[in-house]
Amino acid sequence: MYSEGMSTSERLIESTRELLWERGYVGTSPKAILERAGAGQGSMYHHFKGKPDLALAAIRRTAEEMRATAAGVLDGPGTPYQRIEAYLRRERDVLRGCPVGRLTMDPDVIASAELRAPVDETLDWIRERIAGLVEEGKTQGQFAPSLDGGEIAAAVVATVQGGYVLARASGSPAAFDAGVRGLLSLLAPRPA
DSSP states (O other): OOOTTOOHHHHHHHHHHHHHHHHTTTTOOHHHHHHHHTOOTTHHHHHSSSHHHHHHHHHHHHHHHHHHHHHHHHTSSSOHHHHHHHHHHSOOOGGGOOTTGGGGGOHHHHHOHHHHHHHHHHHHHHHHHHHHHHHHHHHTTSSOTTOOHHHHHHHHHHHHHHHHHHHHHHTSTHHHHHHHHHHHHHHOOOOO
């Protein structure tokens, strides 16, 4: 499952990332982590203080990966609208849900300021980046001057996260895609 050159600590982090996405914090037992990682019984405690410490490393890694993926399109070529569109339309495993967004529904993650911090920071980073693009688009005359960058950014993130929920509930990515199309039609640049 993992490459032969991957260290035990890396296998533990990757296993925990997958299990958190699939099962949530409570459903991710140390035994399941060790089994998935192909690691010995004492290895988790050799590399990490315990499950919370390993979960934090896994959540941070997931958050970093999500920011890097978002930056790849939000900082890419094109107009502000095209970059927001690229973010909304980028390839996702919609039916699996968002690995960071799903953590917001986990009561154990939300109850822990330490585990919640990378989630909050990532969602804040995405909103700030999109708000900046909206402001840039307003300056270029692409978006109406009355648009509020922060509000549009919140709507973009809500559309993505809500789209995951609707797609999972229906068992089809169609609901996600419909939400994206609807938001993009509302954001469509003003004619010159």
